[in-house]
Amino acid sequence: MAQAERPLSDHPTAAESADARTTLAGLGEAAVLARIFPRLPAADAALLGPGDDAAVLAAPDGRYVVTTDMLVHGPDFRWEFSTPTDLGWKAAATNLSDVAAMGARPTALVVAIAAPQDTQVDVLEGVADGLRLACAELAPGCGVVGGDLSTSDVFTIAVTAFGDLDGRRPVRRSGARPGDVVAVAGELGVAARGIALLFESGLEAARGTDAHAVARQLRPMPPIALGVVAADAGATAMMDVSDGLALDARRLARASVVDIEFDALGDDQLRGGEDHSLLATFPADVPLPDGFLRIGAVAPGVGRLLVSGSVFDELGGWDPYAQWDGRLS
Missing domain, CATH: 3.90.650.10 (PurM-like C-terminal domain)
Incomplete structure (x- = not known):
């Protein structure tokens, strides 16, 4: 929903002065994953979770719902407004909602992130925290069962969500x-009011005007x-x-x-x-x-x-x- 109205900030402000040894490039993929995995939500449906080439999920219904969505820095979110935890929450919520719209129960997420190499690892830890908090609040029992990390000039998170119909017909x-x-x-129109306020006056002033609308834009419910x-x-x-x-x-x-x-x-x-x-x-x-x-x-x-x-x-x-x-x- 967000459109470019001002120059983009490439990274969260808190990361600008951090030690290079805590960047993704400085740590390397294995060390980054070792810090992220403990923060991710476990999935009740996972027979085998992160760590192998693929996860193994139980599908008692014999069918499953699958959907995917991505958030790209610029058109979909801005670091000047969103914390990493906000981003993780929103990435989960947008996909969980698509599963729910089919009449299914969300069971698992697969998450892929492409980030600039000088991104601080605590940014990814914050994203993982947001994924965990959103699953716990919106879809208890749903968790992250795998994914991928890569590098890009533009921070991008893509989530694939799975759901169980539990014997129901899909609602199309x-x-x-x-x-x-x-x-x-x-709600209707609340999140849009939030983004309009953010572009108009910035984060703190927008929260002072309508904290609820800003919250629903950054962390949908x-x-x-x-x-x-x-x-x-x-x-x-x-x-x-x-x-x-x-x-x-x-x-x-x-x-x-x-x-x-x-x-x-x-x-x-x-x-x-x-x-x-x-x-x-x-x-x-x-x-x-x-x-x-x-x-x-x-x-x-x-x-x-x-x-x-x-x-x-x-x-x-x-x-x-x-x-x-x-x-x-």
Whole structure:
């Protein structure tokens, strides 16, 4: 969701004056991994965790859900705003939310990091702490079972997440039917307000203005457990709201070949991304699960989005190829 508004800082400020012997290049891969592994969360599903060429996971259902997402310094996060722990948390949360949106229970993460060679090792330790804290808070039992380290001029973290359906059918984007109720679990537009404040006034001033919005931008709180709840309640379609409600709802409408008609919603709710809420559709005769709020209905159609009866045809969200031009200032 973040767009370049000012020059990028390549590393966390605290790393600038640290001893070179604590950089990734100074320590070497083996020593770096030895410091990171104890900080990573263990996975209940791991029969064999980090240390071999690959992990071995239990898949009692016989199927598993898999997804991947990356965060790149610049378009996805900024060291001037995020601590390494914030970054680890966000990298976990964005992937856990995609697993939950399929109606699955997150079981394991694989994490790959490419970092400049003069990056301090405590940056990676902080990322590992964030991964552990996010898993413990959002998806207990999910852990890191492997990954990779490499070098790059631009700090990048890529996470692959796995999930168990536990006998459920996967909830896809393409299952919404005319007459269904449209509902959301989680906040809308809060994280976008946070990033706007960060670019406008900087970290400390932004926190003073709206600490909650800044916190939700830096450490999202997706309602992971409600993905399984929605599936068990009969959700016909579901997806993670990462790029903005309007953009993601249009994706669901197109996949299901229906129109989605929203009740009156604020502009910030429609456009704001990175809340990682869950957007779901339910049969009209099914009580909405606790935590979900009705925001509209599904109608026959061809993939359009309507708000208060009018077609909403603006982008209304974050598309990195349409909006990120690579400028550093």
